[in-house]
Amino acid sequence: xxxxxxxxxxxIKTRGQQVTLSCSPISGHxxxxxYQQTPGQGLQFLFEYFSETxxxxxxxxxRFSGRQFxxxxxxxxxxTLELGDSALYLCASSFSGGGSYGYTFGxxxxxxxx
Amino acid sequence: xxxxxxxxxQVNVAEGNPLTVKCTYSVSGNxxxxxxxxxxxxxxxxxxxxxxxxxxxKGSYGFEAEFNKSQTSxxxxxxxxxxxxxxxxxxxxxxxxxxxxxxLTFGKGTKLSVIP
Numbered sequence: 001x002x003x004x005x006x007x008x009x010x011x012i013k014t015r016g017q018q019v020t021l022s023c024s025p026i027s028g029h030x031x032x033x034x035y036q037q038t039p040g041q042g043l044q045f046l047f048e049y050f051s052e053t054x055x056x057x058x059x060x061x062x063r064f065s066g067r068q069f070x071x072x073x074x075x076x077x078x079x080t081l082e083l084g085d086s087a088l089y090l091c092a093s094s095f096s097g098g099g100s101y102g103y104t105f106g107x108x109x110x111x112x113x114x
Numbered sequence: 115x116x117x118x119x120x121x122x123x124q125v126n127v128a129e130g131n132p133l134t135v136k137c138t139y140s141v142s143g144n145x146x147x148x149x150x151x152x153x154x155x156x157x158x159x160x161x162x163x164x165x166x167x168x169x170x171x172k173g174s175y176g177f178e179a180e181f182n183k184s185q186t187s188x189x190x191x192x193x194x195x196x197x198x199x200x201x202x203x204x205x206x207x208x209x210x211x212x213x214x215x216x217x218l219t220f221g222k223g224t225k226l227s228v229i230p
Contacts, residue, residue, distance in 0.1 A: 004157075033217065043223075045219070056215035058217070090158065092218070102160060103160070
């Protein structure tokens with residue numbers, strides 16, 4: 001079956017702009033989590049969506065937001081971009097929150113803020 | 115709060131030799147533990163997980179991990195390293211965050227270099 005699809009793969013944005021990233025989970029998976037990966041901070045949890053509801057949010061400013069659609073596809077949005085937002089953004093798909101079946105990650109979106 | 119420690123930033127091993135990448139964890143309750151591998155400019159690729167059962171878990175590409183509850187460790191091992199195993203390895207623990215949600219907490223990662 002198809003894996004987790006993240007689009008776009010690469011993005012270059014200017015400070016102050018906003019950006020929207022997309023994640024299509026594995027068919028049948030209802031949970032989508034987002035992580036930010038930077039060289040300095042490593043992998044950090046952003047938020048998790050399950051059945052169109054945000055169940056959990058990490059320690060990130062309100063500029064970071066997301067949503068999930070009825071088909072489980074998820075988007076995350078970052079407004080008023082800062083240089084420090086440059087990172088690899090990873091989406092993880094799971095059946096119910098990473099239980100017996102674990103998590104499957106997409107290839108990520110590399111965001112560069114200039 | 116949960117945490118994961120990978121004490122070695124880098125591990126170098128000769129091709130054909132056994133390799134070990136270390137991981138220790140701290141979490142309330144029974145741990146769900148994972149190992150992922152990341153190649154340059156790629157996402158995380160699942161290697162193996164421990165949920166319950168045998169302490170020795172076998173995973174993809176010949177990797178295995180040993181769960182040790184008393185030492186709160188989950189070290190990744192492979193009997194014979196390949197050059198193609200060179201990558202960044204992450205250990206993670208799944209922890210309950212409330213409201214029916216779980217999240218992964220990752221270690222900082224260990225860069226494995228296999229020398230021909």
